[in-house]
Amino acid sequence: MGVRGLTTVVLDRIVLERGPFRLDADAVFGPGLHVVVGRIGTGKSTLALALAGGLAPVSGTIRLEGVSRRLWVGQSPWHHLTGATVEDEVTSWGLSAEPLLDRLGLAGRGALDPFRLSRGEQQRLVLGCALATDADLLVLDEPFAPLDVPGRVALGRALGTRPGVTIAMTHADLHLSHVTARWRIRGGRLDPEET
Amino acid sequence: MIEFAGVSVRNLRVERLAIPAGLTAVIGTNGAGKTTLLELCCGLLLPDEGAVLVDGRPPREADTALVPAFPGSSLIFSRVADELASCGRFAGLAPCEVAQRVEEAADAVDARHLLDRSTRSLSGGEQFVVSLAAGLAGRPAVLVLDEFDGALDRESLIGLLPAIRAAGARYVLWSTHDAALAAWADHSIALEAGRVAATGPAALALFEGWECAA
Numbered sequence: 001m002g003v004r005g006l007t008t009v010v011l012d013r014i015v016l017e018r019g020p021f022r023l024d025a026d027a028v029f030g031p032g033l034h035v036v037v038g039r040i041g042t043g044k045s046t047l048a049l050a051l052a053g054g055l056a057p058v059s060g061t062i063r064l065e066g067v068s069r070r071l072w073v074g075q076s077p078w079h080h081l082t083g084a085t086v087e088d089e090v091t092s093w094g095l096s097a098e099p100l101l102d103r104l105g106l107a108g109r110g111a112l113d114p115f116r117l118s119r120g121e122q123q124r125l126v127l128g129c130a131l132a133t134d135a136d137l138l139v140l141d142e143p144f145a146p147l148d149v150p151g152r153v154a155l156g157r158a159l160g161t162r163p164g165v166t167i168a169m170t171h172a173d174l175h176l177s178h179v180t181a182r183w184r185i186r187g188g189r190l191d192p193e194e195t
Numbered sequence: 196m197i198e199f200a201g202v203s204v205r206n207l208r209v210e211r212l213a214i215p216a217g218l219t220a221v222i223g224t225n226g227a228g229k230t231t232l233l234e235l236c237c238g239l240l241l242p243d244e245g246a247v248l249v250d251g252r253p254p255r256e257a258d259t260a261l262v263p264a265f266p267g268s269s270l271i272f273s274r275v276a277d278e279l280a281s282c283g284r285f286a287g288l289a290p291c292e293v294a295q296r297v298e299e300a301a302d303a304v305d306a307r308h309l310l311d312r313s314t315r316s317l318s319g320g321e322q323f324v325v326s327l328a329a330g331l332a333g334r335p336a337v338l339v340l341d342e343f344d345g346a347l348d349r350e351s352l353i354g355l356l357p358a359i360r361a362a363g364a365r366y367v368l369w370s371t372h373d374a375a376l377a378a379w380a381d382h383s384i385a386l387e388a389g390r391v392a393a394t395g396p397a398a399l400a401l402f403e404g405w406e407c408a409a
Contacts, residue, residue, distance in 0.1 A: 018316070019316055037348070038348070039320075039348045039350060039351060040318055040319070040320025040321055040323075040324070040346070040347060040348055040351050041317070041318040041320060041321045044318075045318055045319065075265055075319045075346075076265055076267070105225075117226070118225055118226045118229075118230060119225075119230070119264065119342075120224075120225030120226065121225050121226045123225075124225060142319065142345070142346070144345075145264065145265075145342070145345030145346065146225070146264065146342060146345055147225065147372065148223070148224040148225045148227075148372050148405065149224070149372055149374075149402060149405040150224065150405050151224075151225060152372065171347070171348035171349060172344075172345075172373075
């Protein structure tokens with residue numbers, strides 16, 4: 001029902017499979033920022049997809065409590081673009097274009113085809129819209145990758161202070177502050193990381 | 196040298212720039228023109244005005260390889276081994292030569308275990324490693340890596356650096372938002388709003404400015 005303090009994602013002994021790949025997870029993600037790390041090919045994107053509702057576990061259950069709106073932002077920002085112009089893109093999220101584009105450093109670019117933006121600018125646009133919609137559950141797959149240094153610092157700050165549950169799959173976590181919990185995927189298992 | 200003279204394309208304007216042999220880091224904020232500069236160096240993009248020359252010849256006459264940050268949509272073949280073999284096969288090399296290059300390239304990036312995988316099943320980081328191996332198998336003179344730190348975890352990244360050095364490419368250019376990785380290169384070029392803002396140590400110093408301004 002979107003009661004903020006009770007927003008929780010429960011992975012109840014789930015098993016995810018994609019071809020020969022298998023990932024076991026038993027975890028609770030409460031409100032705040034969760035960072036999931038792991039080497040390439042260990043299953044970060046697979047877990048992100050499952051959290052987004054795009055992949056059902058072969059056993060166990062994923063329970064979303066207090067989540068009325070969840071959002072997933074994948075590794076390729078251009079896959080999220082649907083508007084013919086940058087401005088259309090923002091309004092398609094139900095947001096008003098001008099102030100947001102201003103804040104994202106894209107002022108005056110509203111009439112442009114979003115595919116004319118650089119990859120980093122596309123990422124800024126998509127993440128800016130996603131963050132502005134206040135999802136109860138926000139799942140991000142490598143959100144820092146194409147961002148420049150100021151963008152990484154700003155994103156790190158925004159993720160650490162937003163309400164709801166935020167789960168970021170990343171290996172570039174230098175710019176993250178206010179991390180609630182860190183998790184690591186290794187050898188086909190998700191485990192909390194000792195701090 | 197890779198030389199730029201009076202180059203104008205998209206938002207990039209470079210009156211004069213000479214990139215020496217070795218590893219060159221290209222840095223800059225989003226939209227500064229990094230990808231445009233890299234695409235010019237490997238001949239994927241031609242300037243509207245001016246010229247880019249690699250050792251006196253157009254890039255399209257040189258052996259070049261471009262590895263995009265998330266190369267998912269540029270992997271052509273369904274099997275990894277075929278992707279690595281593609282450059283040699285297109286060049287009409289003898290099958291045994293192709294096979295040898297595939298093995299060497301796979302070993303260089305520690306990707307032998309991926310050879311029989313379907314390219315569609317690779318993760319973002321694995322796609323990058325495969326794309327790099329496919330580039331190395333072509334033994335390019337110009338090797339261009341667009342934000343290769345974006346797709347890779349730290350351990351994988353550090354593991355690949357020696358292979359990139361040892362690849363024998365006369366010019367290696369990479370764009371990055373990672374100050375340490377930029378410093379690891381032999382040379383650096385900083386772009387701002389489509390112009391070369393600084394080269395060498397002065398370019399690296401711009402990172403601190405970006406960190407502080409944020």
